[in-house]
Amino acid sequence: MTEKPLDTKDRAILAILQQDATQPIAEIANQVHLSTTACWKRIQRLQQAGVIKRQVCLLDRHKIDAGITVFVSIRTNRHEPQWLDEFAQGVSAFPEVVEFYRLAGETDYLLKVVVPDIAGFDRVYKKLISTVDLYDVSSSFCMEEIKYTTAMPLDHY
Secondary structure, eight states: OOSSOOOHHHHHHHHHHHHOTTSOHHHHHHHHTOOHHHHHHHHHHHHHTTSSOOOOOOOOGGGGTOOEEEEEEEEOSOOOHHHHHHHHHHHHTOTTEEEEEEOSSSOSEEEEEEESSHHHHHHHHHHHHHHSOOSEEEEEEOSOOOOOOOOOOOTTO
16 A cells, blocks of 8 residues: 555556556656656656556467466365475466465465466476375366456556
8 A cells, every 4th residue: 555545646647557558657647637747756656655566568478379378276285384385486486377376265276377288288287296295286278368457456446
């Protein structure tokens, strides 16, 4: 959370940056009806407050041969901190794992894996099961991506 709450201008700036962070500050300022300096200061404040974590380049995964998405559900009967540290470090080192969550409910962990093909996933699967002792691993192959966004909702403030 920022030191002061996000106002309408901050949310407008963030919405623009989430769509295209390469826009010049002057263009962003014009869109939100601020001076360039005032807009720049707001962006700096949002970065310093950690609201803006980093700026990245989003790639088309199909054009870089990572067109298969697999969701991997993992259940374990091990819940010790040492096991979790070993598991988290091991899985975090897999470049194919693009998202990694600890969950409440029947599934303990959920991974989002992107690979070029089934053989690529098999390699990831074999590395995964050799990382730590797991109780159950279940994989679901994505048939169609219906919605994908990196933009966070801003209208709940």
